[in-house]
Amino acid sequence: MKTLLVKNAEVLVTMDAGRREIARGGLYIEDNRIVAVGTGDTLPASADEVLDLTGHVVIPGLVNTHHHMYQSLTRAIPAAQDGELFNWLTNLYPVWANLTPEMIRVSTKTAMAELLLSGCTTSSDHLYIYPNGCKLDDSIEAAAEIGMRFHASRGSMSVGQSQGGLPPDRVVEREGDILKDTQRLIETYHDEGRYAMLRVVVAPCSPFSVSRDLMRESATMARHYGVSLHTHLAENVNDIAYSREKFGMTPAEYAQDLGWVGHDVWHAHCVQLDDAGIALFAKTGTGVAHCPCSNMRLASGIAPIRRMRDAGVPVGLGVDGSASNDAASMINEARQALLLQRVGFGPSAMTARDALEIATVGGARVLGRDDIGVLAAGMAADFVAFDTRGVGMAGGLHDPVAALVFCNPGQAAYSVVNGRVVVREGRLTTLDLPSLVTRHNALARQLAEASR
Numbered sequence: 001m002k003t004l005l006v007k008n009a010e011v012l013v014t015m016d017a018g019r020r021e022i023a024r025g026g027l028y029i030e031d032n033r034i035v036a037v038g039t040g041d042t043l044p045a046s047a048d049e050v051l052d053l054t055g056h057v058v059i060p061g062l063v064n065t066h067h068h069m070y071q072s073l074t075r076a077i078p079a080a081q082d083g084e085l086f087n088w089l090t091n092l093y094p095v096w097a098n099l100t101p102e103m104i105r106v107s108t109k110t111a112m113a114e115l116l117l118s119g120c121t122t123s124s125d126h127l128y129i130y131p132n133g134c135k136l137d138d139s140i141e142a143a144a145e146i147g148m149r150f151h152a153s154r155g156s157m158s159v160g161q162s163q164g165g166l167p168p169d170r171v172v173e174r175e176g177d178i179l180k181d182t183q184r185l186i187e188t189y190h191d192e193g194r195y196a197m198l199r200v201v202v203a204p205c206s207p208f209s210v211s212r213d214l215m216r217e218s219a220t221m222a223r224h225y226g227v228s229l230h231t232h233l234a235e236n237v238n239d240i241a242y243s244r245e246k247f248g249m250t251p252a253e254y255a256q257d258l259g260w261v262g263h264d265v266w267h268a269h270c271v272q273l274d275d276a277g278i279a280l281f282a283k284t285g286t287g288v289a290h291c292p293c294s295n296m297r298l299a300s301g302i303a304p305i306r307r308m309r310d311a312g313v314p315v316g317l318g319v320d321g322s323a324s325n326d327a328a329s330m331i332n333e334a335r336q337a338l339l340l341q342r343v344g345f346g347p348s349a350m351t352a353r354d355a356l357e358i359a360t361v362g363g364a365r366v367l368g369r370d371d372i373g374v375l376a377a378g379m380a381a382d383f384v385a386f387d388t389r390g391v392g393m394a395g396g397l398h399d400p401v402a403a404l405v406f407c408n409p410g411q412a413a414y415s416v417v418n419g420r421v422v423v424r425e426g427r428l429t430t431l432d433l434p435s436l437v438t439r440h441n442a443l444a445r446q447l448a449e450a451s452r
């Protein structure tokens with residue numbers, strides 16, 4: 001057994017039921033789980049490894065509930081800089097059609113490196129395009145290599161343009177193949193145990209790229225295996241119009257009709273979720289992944305997060321893919337969530353602590369986990385530390401916890417995942433970042449050139 005002692009944190013934010021914040025706080029960890037939380041005098045005096053986090057704020061590792069990591073190869077693509085969702089997708093599908101397995105592996109590691117350096121220890125990823133032999137296994141391999149806790153979502157698209165869908169026919173799959181591969185992935189990789197580092201999620205891309213049958217069969221399969229369901233829903237007004245025209249229902253009504261509500265389901269965006277939809281999600285425990293930067297980038301609107309939370313809807317935070325949020329920083333996403341909610345609904349619509357709650361324990365709930373997002377005995381040893389002594393937080397130490405969100409704390413000094421120090425003194429310990437970025441940039445160039 002390996003032990004790790006964390007001590008002297010300026011403040012340790014537990015996110016436990018009492019939302020305790022402990023000055024001069026620390027943690028005692030055995031292998032991959034937290035054994036004790038408290039001030040130094042209440043913890044063992046020594047351990048195999050001791051981290052003195054004087055001057056740092058320690059929080060639970062942030063939980064990212066929505067991403068498309070392959071999109072890190074297509075940031076700031078000129079043709080897709082200024083469109084709304086449907087136009088943006090139409091410009092990018094032909095580029096993504098040239099993805100290769102190496103591109104999936106390298107971009108996933110790059111996206112995870114960026115997340116880990118921004119204080120995130122658990123991420124989901126929604127991979128829904130599988131050209132040229134790409135597989136979800138490529139993402140799974142990347143997560144294991146870098147050491148991130150991972151919810152790998154088997155996305156899919158089956159309704160191409162010739163069938164009235166949005167994606168070109170050459171990037172869609174046959175529904176039988178999708179279901180077979182999804183079953184293989186669950187049986188091969190899904191770990192339902194406590195502290196699982198890898199879970200598989202069933203995740204058709206969106207109501208405008210798969211059929212009603214595939215949505216229904218996906219729900220049946222997910223419930224058979226006890227895995228979660230994830231998709232995009234009610235992202236913007238065109239999305240609503242498509243739903244009304246094709247299905248004669250709002251997106252929330254369509255989700256209910258398909259069996260896509262419940263504690264085991266979370267939907268990305270829900271910017272245009274109406275009051276009846278909010279009530280339905282609250283009643284059924286259906287989760288929402290809020291992605292403020294992406295919603296602003298694509299001018300989708302302002303998701304009514306305050307109303308959702310007041311109604312009891314589980315809400316987590318997501319950076320979304322890097323083609324619609326070209327800066328995938330989880331701590332910055334919490335800041336943007338706070339700012340955007342205030343633009344829409346006034347200055348009391350979200351506090352700094354609300355934003356941190358959504359980004360930690362909120363995300364954990366959305367992913368269906370009760371072993372992460374909180375620093376308490378018996379929880380997974382996932383925590384991050386930000387150094388408060390840099391210029392970005394200078395003058396903000398009246399309330400260092402709020403300052404994490406209001407100010408710019410920079411990169412995480414430490415990210416610890418399942419008891420393993422994956423970021424130490426601001427550097428990744430599990431791979432060589434400069435060579436990864438060099439390869440990522442070469443592949444990004446190759447991908448853009450292939451689609452000219």
Ligand SMILES: [Zn+2]
Nearest residue numbers: 232268320321
């Ligand atoms: Zn998305």
